Amino acid sequence: MYSTHRFFAAAVFLLAGCWGWGQSNSVSVELDTSAVPELNEWGLQAKALVEEWYPRIVNMIPTKGFEPPREIKITLRKSDQGIADTSGTHIRVSSGWIEKHPEDIGLVFHELVHVIQNYGPTRQGWLVEGIADYLRWAIYEGKPQSWFALPNRADGYRQGYQVTAGFLLWLECDLAPGIVNKLNTALRTKRYEESIFEAETGMDIAALWANYQKDRRGTSD
Numbered sequence: 001m002y003s004t005h006r007f008f009a010a011a012v013f014l015l016a017g018c019w020g021w022g023q024s025n026s027v028s029v030e031l032d033t034s035a036v037p038e039l040n041e042w043g044l045q046a047k048a049l050v051e052e053w054y055p056r057i058v059n060m061i062p063t064k065g066f067e068p069p070r071e072i073k074i075t076l077r078k079s080d081q082g083i084a085d086t087s088g089t090h091i092r093v094s095s096g097w098i099e100k101h102p103e104d105i106g107l108v109f110h111e112l113v114h115v116i117q118n119y120g121p122t123r124q125g126w127l128v129e130g131i132a133d134y135l136r137w138a139i140y141e142g143k144p145q146s147w148f149a150l151p152n153r154a155d156g157y158r159q160g161y162q163v164t165a166g167f168l169l170w171l172e173c174d175l176a177p178g179i180v181n182k183l184n185t186a187l188r189t190k191r192y193e194e195s196i197f198e199a200e201t202g203m204d205i206a207a208l209w210a211n212y213q214k215d216r217r218g219t220s221d
Contacts, residue, residue, distance in 0.1 A: 025054065025055030025058050025059070026054075026055070026070065027050065027055075027070050027072055028070060028071045028072070029047050029050050029072050029073075030071070030072070030073040030074070031043050031047045031074050032073065032074070032075045032076070033076045035075075035076065035078040035095070036077075036078050036095045039076050039095060039099075042076070042098055042102060042105075043074065043076050045105055046093070047074060049108050049109060049112070050091075050108065050112050053109060053140070054072075054112065054116070057113055057116050057135060058116055060135060060139070060181070061135075061181050061184040061185075062181065063184065063185040063188050063189070066118075068115070068116045068118060069115055069116075069118065071089060072089050072091065073089060073091065074091045074092075074093070075090065075091070075092045076092075076093050076098065077092050077093070077094055077095065078095050079094040079095060079096060080094065080095075080096035081096070082094050082097070083097045083107060084097070084110075085111070086111045086114040086115055088115075089115050091108065091112065091115065093111075106136055109135070109140045110132045110133060110135075111132075113131070113135050113136065117131065117187070117188070118188065119187045119188055122192070124187060124192055126157070126158045126159065126160035126164055127160075127164065127183060127187065127192075128160075129160040130163075130165050130167070130168055131164075131168065131180060131183065133160075133161045133162050133164065133165035134164070134169060134172075137165055138165060138169045138172075145166065145170060145216070147166075148162055148166025148169065149162050149166065150166065150216050150217075151163060154209070155206070156209060156213075157205060157209045157212075167209065167212055168180055170212050170215065170216075171201070171208070175200075175208070176197075176200040176201050179196075179197075179201075182196060183196060
């Protein structure tokens, strides 16, 4: 497996060499904290995160000819239900979660990825969330491979979120560098097929997952 330093060197190369397909990667961010003015400072941090990371994420998951949305709204809603969600270009965060976890600004990063993904309806929710969590936890948070959860399920890669993210990190760092954006583009263009995994690695996804489990656990046949 590639070292962490080599992995992040590759990420830096991507940022430097793929500065979007359009003329500018700027974004306009509208912030609404009217329902919870006491959380305005947290909202301003969220707005700053979006403005800083928007162009970087655009360049991490580019698709030729694709122009991501350039206007984003962040609303802090007064609610104890849920954490956050995104609809189109509107990110909504529940006040109850912020009050209990004020340090969790990374949740906005995850939702920002969804805005930029812009896949539309898809049955591959596990992969949509896996890519968003891969970018959040592996890139933004810088978590090592050992941090990601590893279930025993034979189809655990379909669990989504951090589990799928760890699987994608393993693929990126060893067998299939660049596969995350290939999957991203396939989802954007409605051309996703599970065979992409085999085309990129020579193994089907079930075999890849089994090998990932063995690698993480230090076991072999």
